[in-house]
Amino acid sequence: MFLTQFMTKGWRALATRGTDKPDRFRNVSLIWAAVALAAFGWSVSAMLQANLFESGPLAEQLFKPHAPELWSRLAMVCALLCLGIIGQRVLARRRRVEAQAAHYARILDSSWTEIYFFDGKSLRYVQTNEVARRNLGYSTQAFMQLTPFDLMPELDEFQFNTLAGPLRRGERDQVVFETFHRRADGTDYPVKGRLQLHTKESPPVFVAIVQDISERRAHLAQMQRRNMYDTLTDLPNRHLFDDRLGDAIAAARRETTPLALILLDVSHLRDIRDTLGHRSADRVLQQIGNRLQYVLRPSDTVARLGGGEFALALPAVDFEYAIEVAQRVRKELAPPFTLEEIPIHVDAHIGIVLFPEHGDDPDILLQRADVAVRQAKREKADYVIYNPARDPYSLRRLTLFGDLRHAINQGDFMLYYQPKVNIKTREVASVEALVRWRHPKEGVISPSEFIPLAEHTGLIKPLTTWVLNEAIRQCRACKQAGLNVKMAVNLSAGDLQQLHLPDEIAKSLAAWEVGAHDLVLEITESAIMEDPERALRVLARLDTMGVQLSIDDFGTGYSSLAYLKKLPASELKIDQSFIKDMAHNSDDATIVHSIIALAHSLGLKVVAEGIETAEVLEVLGILGCDTAQGSYMSPPLPSDKLIAWVKAQRVTLDKVSYAN
């Protein structure tokens, strides 16, 4: 029964040879069939030799006297067959193992990660894949001489045991590591990998699956750079600039040295973008970035904060040096930028702030530098050093803003009057009304401080209404005292946008029975330029009414001849910045001379303001200036002193003696 079973299996195995039956089963069946045949042959041969079979026709045929030998040969053949099959099976197995190994090697080689097998005892590599060999530059043979310590210069025995220990003890399936791989040529690259215990049998085999992360690292570094640097100019961006400025402030605090921050805003960028396109504007920005680097010391930082805004952090720099840098920046940006052979001019407005005077953290310094830049833009100045008194956003300003509204309702203001004296006749031609705020806590506050605040918040309108009414009332008082002086009132940009302003003035003039020709309105060019069309409409109506117009602070704004001609003005006031030093500064004297000539050619009377010395008054007389205003004649006076001063005024051409 047992035998037949194996015979059947053997037969089946033979019958199914070459089919898809597993080889293993076929070989086993054949071996058993051969063994069975051999056993049968030997048994029969042994039985024949022992004459166990009776003679008969079949026995005679089968078991002739030479038959035992035949049977024993048959058994021999079966044994040989059996051996052959066993040999073939061993060979097939080896081939299968080799094929399997080649198959695994192909799989390993097709992997895009580095794979290393190493002996857990000697730590020598036993197998590596193609990527590992290629990345590290070692041959398969060379690898067999290496251990992980040769590939990973940062790895020491302690670290290896810390990694491999939990795997050996079965506490973990894998451990992750990140290190450097050293190539055969001595160069390194960053890797990240997993270490696993491949086989536990002695000796244990570890497998390390490792990935070259240089690209990922480079990408990460690029991302970080992108987060820190401006992609257009390759300069630090706002983020990095904040960091650097923070560090510079910390160092300046430690070393008790000053620090300057320069902010510049490039103008005309929009024009370049609109006419030549975005790429041209970008190229100009890149060139600006390059030029700015020329003005820097190695310790300085220049950054592009966005748009046309650049910032310079200058450690250990005082305010004089900061001004020098600002001037150098303007000089660098002065030559035109050439784009497609078109010369492009750009202008920059510069704001300067200093640590610790103007703030002690990057945010505040940048915010204040921005305020200074805006001021530079408004005033068309080359650069402006931050002045807290002129910052509409400073804390004091915000507090004052709250108080200002209240003060307007309460009428906490007063007017001072400064005489404008005819240089030839020494007669007081007019007086200028200058407002003061009587603050309950701060005392008297100057208009330079609160007028910009009132202008920013719209409170200038009710304030101007009050000033106009009060000044016209004072003009009436002068007239009643027998003094024929005109009254000058300052107007702001916001006032010039009020189309009903002429009606309001007319009402006030009528109420105090003062003629329109006795009122002079002082306006600056920049106030007109905020909305020139509307301002000109208002001014034209005032002119028709007979109110006189005076152009204030001439020389600081646009100083545009075209507009000057359009304005219905009768007077031009040269800004005090040209007057103060003109006796000693020939440039100022030349400018003043030209302005006087220009104004006269346009039929305008000229007032020089800010006269502080007899010398200046004398020079102005020689240059043909018509009217003088300044502390040399009289500072602004309160209303109760004005009439007395004008009355007491006795001036002779030879002996200049102004009594205050």
Ligand code: C2E
């Ligand atoms: P402004 O109209 O140019 O007035 C002349 C300023 O120069 C006044 O300053 C005056 O006090 C000052 N000043 C006069 N003589 C001298 C001098 O010899 N030396 C020096 N250093 N300064 C002199 P104040 O009164 O502080 O007014 C400053 C500015 O505030 C005025 O400049 C004007 O623009 C504005 N302001 C004054 N009152 C009003 C007002 O009622 N409404 C408006 N919108 N602005 C006003």
Ligand code: MG
């Ligand atoms: Mg004025």
Ligand code: MG
């Ligand atoms: Mg002025």
